[in-house]
Amino acid sequence: MSKSGDYAAVRKDIAALLKQPEYDDGSAGPVLVRLAWHSSGTYDHDTDTGGSNGAGMRYETEGGDPANAGLQHARVFLESVKAKHSWITYADLWTLAGVVAVKEMDGPEIKWKAGRTDYVDDSKLPPRGRLPDGAQGADHIRFIFYRMGFSDQEIVALSGAHNLGRCHSDRSGFHGAWVNNPTRFSNTYFRLMLSRSWKEKVLDNGVRQFVHYDEDAEEELMMLPTDLALLSDPSFRPWVELYANDKERFFADFARVFAKLVELGIERDATGKVLNADNMLGGYHS
Ligand code: CCH
Structure with missing residues (x-):
């Protein structure tokens, strides 16, 4: 167990689990990037619903969306990190994992800020069908x-x-x-x-x-x-x-656009403190 807020320790443990000789091309990296993207990419600007807050993929409505098939592998990879750093929210862990994976695979450094909540606000749940269909144009x-x-x-x-x-x-x-x-x-x-x-x-x-x-x-x-x-x-x-x-x-x-993606629906004040994570059931911390 690490000290609450020690994101450097979390980043280190995410980086350490990327090598997975038995999985796909030997790396958990790509599927972690996809988890970060799909957890954030349900956002709808007009209604301010969806997005990474709430880590909704833990539940059947969102996790069982056919668009999210396979992402359970990413979530399972991250369970050991969550067990060791139980203070981090899933919503933060999943987005941070994508950011760390991109960097570790020789990609750019992406700015990432903590503070997402695991509290599920029913009024913010995205309906299925929000993610893109590769068969289209x-x-x-x-x-x-x-x-x-x-x-x-x-x-x-x-x-x-x-x-x-x-x-x-x-x-x-x-x-x-x-x-x-x-x-x-x-x-x-x-x-x-x-x-x-x-x-x-x-x-x-x-x-x-x-x-x-x-x-x-x-x-x-x-x-x-x-x-x-x-x-x-x-x-x-x-x-x-x-x-x-x-x-x-x-x-x-x-780097700039991925940082924007994982911030969708997260409201912060000028200091970076999250404003819409007040329901602290999910272990919110500043
Ligand atoms: Fe994607 N993506 N994606 N994608 N995607 C798939 C796999 C990955 C679409 C469809 C698919 C983004 C945008 C789109 C990743 C990151 C991003 C797959 C295969 C389909 C289908 C899934 C499978 O079979 O496992 C479509 C359609 C769009 C947009 O129109 C964006 C944006 C991102 C991130 C910024 C990554 C990474 C993968 C590989 C996952 C893996 O398991 O290897």
């Missing part, structure tokens, strides 16, 4: 991300997270990784999107995705229909080109 992506308050540029920057991890047939129905080294954060996703020819493929389960096969690669690489929508849309595409050509710019923009 640019209109759908805009509908989902504008609802959270993101711009076209921010949407493209965030999508660069698909440089990490892979699709699992038994989770989303899609299959494969976007890049050859899916446990190292970089702008390869954008570079491959532009430089390779992507061919439509219908998988045995009927799911439609796009693939490319390089002779010297270990496996066929993939793109979701939503990924390639970034290429065909005239407002998204210039950002894909920029990030493909300028890794530093991508890292800086990704």
